[in-house]
Amino acid sequence: MSNYSIFTSESVSEGHPDKMADQISDAVLDAILSDDPNSRVAVETLVKTGMAIIAGEVRTNTYVDLEEIVRGVILDIGYDSSDVGFDGASCAVLNAIGKQSGDIAMGVDEAEAKDLGAGDQGLMFGYATNETDVLMPAPIYYAHRLVERQAHLRKSGVLPWLRPDAKSQVTLRYADGKPVAVDAVVLSTQHAPDISLSDLQEAVREEIINHVLPEEWLHSDTLYHINPTGQFIIGGPMGDCGLTGRKIIVDTYGGMAHHGGGAFSGKDPSKVDRSAAYAGRYVAKNIVAAGLAERCEIQVSYAIGVAEPTSISINTFGTGRLSDDEIASLVREHFDLRPRGLIEMLDLKRPIYRPTASYGHFGRELENFTWEKTDKAAALQSAL
């Protein structure tokens, strides 16, 4: 908490059009990396009524059936008929993927011969806070759980009138830096035409909101906005054009931490936008797990084709048990933040990205999410 006493974060479900685009981009990335882990991939997706376009730059030795991958992702999400507004089996799939620029490839390759230069310039942040068990800010943590629950109730058939597209938003009140109450919660979900607004509102409140949010934080002044437009039958790409990389705050810390601007999905790990942001999370989480600080943010930056970061800085917002400069020295000692170091440290040249593309890249302790491990905490702690 950067000293705010009220803070709001949002999330979106896997059926939100921007998130569909992210998942398609990452599914394409995974398919290419499975066969050729050294591929360079930068794939963007645009989804709009009746179509999905993939475009970008790839350098690889493998061949993958892109159309099949795109259709598969859309169908898995649940867009499988015109009734729900989109059908992965029959939509148009257009492909405008070209080769990686020879100039970029050369620059990064020459650096690779020595020490893998960064695949682009850029700035990235990592963050962790002890306000939840998984060391994530509470507002984004709960915003994710709301839309994850929506998808679960939809896919398991418990609330069969739920449809894929949904958004959540959580406003928390803080006291002494810890969340204590929910001031407002917003949940909009796409739905079948045959459910009344009042039935929908009641079910969403009982089965989603009350199920997910801690009971002691809900109080008589909590504002509930459930489908406040009144109707949300048209959803997905038909209601809103979706693009890869347009949910970068949902993907990270819900606005509680700073952001360098780079998107993740569709990018192979030679792109520091992704690898250094993942490493930043890993660094910050281990520092907090080690008890060196209650909150920690790290900024790193890179120049294209250059391995050594152009800057590394630490901010513990006054909660550190060592000075920020001392912690920064520890980081340089325990973590290799050069592009090749990032990839090796987190084992990133694997087809592990599609599951990252919905419900948060951070704060889920899944097996392949190596950046969530706290295996450096003991070593860092010994510095105290």
Added chain:
Amino acid sequence: MSNYSIFTSESVSEGHPDKMADQISDAVLDAILSDDPNSRVAVETLVKTGMAIIAGEVRTNTYVDLEEIVRGVILDIGYDSSDVGFDGASCAVLNAIGKQSGDIAMGVDEAEAKDLGAGDQGLMFGYATNETDVLMPAPIYYAHRLVERQAHLRKSGVLPWLRPDAKSQVTLRYADGKPVAVDAVVLSTQHAPDISLSDLQEAVREEIINHVLPEEWLHSDTLYHINPTGQFIIGGPMGDCGLTGRKIIVDTYGGMAHHGGGAFSGKDPSKVDRSAAYAGRYVAKNIVAAGLAERCEIQVSYAIGVAEPTSISINTFGTGRLSDDEIASLVREHFDLRPRGLIEMLDLKRPIYRPTASYGHFGRELENFTWEKTDKAAALQSAL
């Protein structure tokens, strides 16, 4: 400065593919708003080798020649032949714009009848700091000036081998919260094939970097990375697929402030992603201009179809002359942060957006940038 002692921000030129997409989206928006100021517009653009695709949702009473607008923007930027990698006169222009969803329109319209409900949910931040005259963070301020200078030298013909695509990055060292030195500067520019790397590096250093950055901040340890990949002939959409809304940190505070995640370009002012972020800048700038704080950040959030913000909070990072809660009360008193209030306060239903789409939405005191005015400072000051 959130207590960082080193901070890095980046910018990109108007010829960068993501920025091309932003400018196209905003040119389309302007054309539609010129004729029908009540139009609802959400236009996304994708540019890739040889093509520009526009897609999204519009509700309007006017007809505009979209193809001509798209071509005009591309040619104005300077992509006018296959030699530079893209030609606005002959590229493909594809259009996948549909109608605004009836469900959204209805929700926002019904609220409008009373008090204009927000066009979407979301969280937005505004920021100002007294570290530069225009009350912007110094790293993003100078990063913009570098690429603006690149475009000026290119368009005026002073350095005729410059081409449209370019990126800059500035790492500043702070002491006592004020910038004191440049630790590193990165500038990559597209160029004609007939200039040598050493000539390019010398000219960029003399004519761009030394011209823009304060001399007293450059020192013998300043790192210069000028075209570090060695070659950057292939540029624009041929080197990198561009999308609207993918430079949201460049568009705002360079990572120094928090970000809610919403993009600006192509969105009419009924979308709070844009109007409330502009208003947030206006609020924060007036608070700093009034001397109520040295730095100020505001977060606001909305629910779709609902006029009253779901939250408003202020953070002055300990620099306030009143408490953050007292400043928040002043904000509620002096600024109407309901969606209709935002539009009226800043006169946003005008075709003023294309110039916002490169070199920063904030920190340029141009005539139509009403959100940069400090006309509320005197009233706020009287509260002291």
